[in-house]
Amino acid sequence: MPEFDVVIRGGTVVDGTGIPRFRGDLAIKDGRVAMISGRINAGGAKELDASGCIVAPGAVDLHTHYDAQLNWDPYASLSG
Numbered sequence: 001m002p003e004f005d006v007v008i009r010g011g012t013v014v015d016g017t018g019i020p021r022f023r024g025d026l027a028i029k030d031g032r033v034a035m036i037s038g039r040i041n042a043g044g045a046k047e048l049d050a051s052g053c054i055v056a057p058g059a060v061d062l063h064t065h066y067d068a069q070l071n072w073d074p075y076a077s078l079s080g
Contacts, residue, residue: 003042004029011050015057026055033057 004027013024013036025040026033036057 002045003027004034004040004044005031006046006048007040007042007044008048008050008055009040011053011055013055013057014059016059021054024055026057 006028008026008028010023010025012021013026014021015036022038024036024038027035027040027042027044
């Protein structure tokens with residue numbers, strides 16, 4: 001039985017902690033990031049090849065372009 005639900009392998013990991021990006025693996029268990037490492041030896045029920053991709057655990061991009069709304073809602077509350 002696999003140790004993790006998902007293992008993402010071989011991506012460029014950018015984790016937001018300030019350490020330099022590195023090529024590595026990321027494991028998910030029960031909907032949470034369980035391990036980030038240069039190489040995870042344990043298997044996952046699902047395995048994804050992230051070669052050539054950025055893996056950014058925990059990052060959420062809330063960037064939006066909704067400038068017209070600023071005319072009637074200066075806080076742009078509906079656009080986030």
